Amino acid sequence: MLQTPSGGADTGTAPAGGRTMSIGTVLNLLRGEFPEVTLSKIRFLEAEGLVEPRRTPSGYRKFSQGDVERLALILRMQRDHYLPLKVIREHLEALERGERPQLPGPQGERQRELLDPTAEAPQDGPTAARVGRAELLAAAEVSEAELAEWESYGLIAAAGDGGYDSEAVTVARLIAELGRFGLEPRHLRIMKASAEREAGLVEQVVAPLRLHRNPQTRAHAEASARELATLSVRLHAALVQTALRAQAH
Structure with a gap:
């Protein structure tokens, strides 16, 4: 598990001669504790100024160990304390001043x-x-x-x-x-319409079970609805990928 800094936060600039890592290496390190983290998430946090890796002359990011620990601290504050970026930024700034601010409970x-x-x-x-x-x-x-x-x-x-x-x-x-x-949102209305049609299909299957007098049957209806929804999402993803491959050729 990554250890967060106990005092002030790192500025994100690796010391001369210090070991640095690519963004892919950082992602692999973080995923041990944060399996849902993505490259886009790390780039977003950088764009928000919460972490500042060094850049090579050709533009590649180079993260120090301090950068990785800072990212872990940010992700932990989001996951465990449900904090918006503004509050996280204020907390990090307080750490940089040598303060020990308190966080709300998980x-x-x-x-x-x-x-x-x-x-x-x-x-x-x-x-x-x-x-x-x-x-x-x-x-x-x-x-x-x-x-x-x-x-x-x-x-x-x-x-x-x-x-x-x-x-x-x-x-x-x-x-x-x-x-x-x-x-843009106007582009996404087609996705919402598709989701509503898929939900309607699922409801057609489970509706008779929901009306049953036996509570176990009604519980089975809810379990079936969840399973059908999962299968529907998987099928939708597979069909999109198939369509993209067809368009690429």
Whole structure:
């Protein structure tokens, strides 16, 4: 496991003659503790000024051990303390001044539900695993203007009580990631329409089971719905890859 700095944070500049690493090596080191981290995530944190690796004359990034530890600290603050980048930046600046700022306690199970797109939603009631608007903005690292635009296109919608389902965090993050490739909300409406059609197909299969008097049968309906959704997503991904290969040839 990577160890975070106990005092001030590294500036990101490797000392002369010190060992440096490529971004691919850094990714492999971080994935031991953070399996979901990606090259795009590391580049995003660099673009936000949270880590500053050296650059070779040809433009390649060279990360020091201090950079890796700093990245691990940032990722841990996001995962365990559910902090937006602004608060993380302030915390790092405090460390650089030699201070020892306190972080809020871990968010436990609810934190994992919000940030893990594969986690099953709890079954305690209709408002379980809901997040507020501010929580959604912080978790997805997006602005109010971006969220408002996505809502105007129907890509994300609040529930009647003004809260958002936990899946909305994942949706917001993916929309933001696609946006970095130039895909705008208007381009993504076709994906939403496709998802709604697939959900309708799943519902046709499980609807009779949901109405059954036997509670075990109703529970089986929910399990079947989850399995069908997983298979549908896998099929969709495979069909997209097949279509891309066909277009490339």
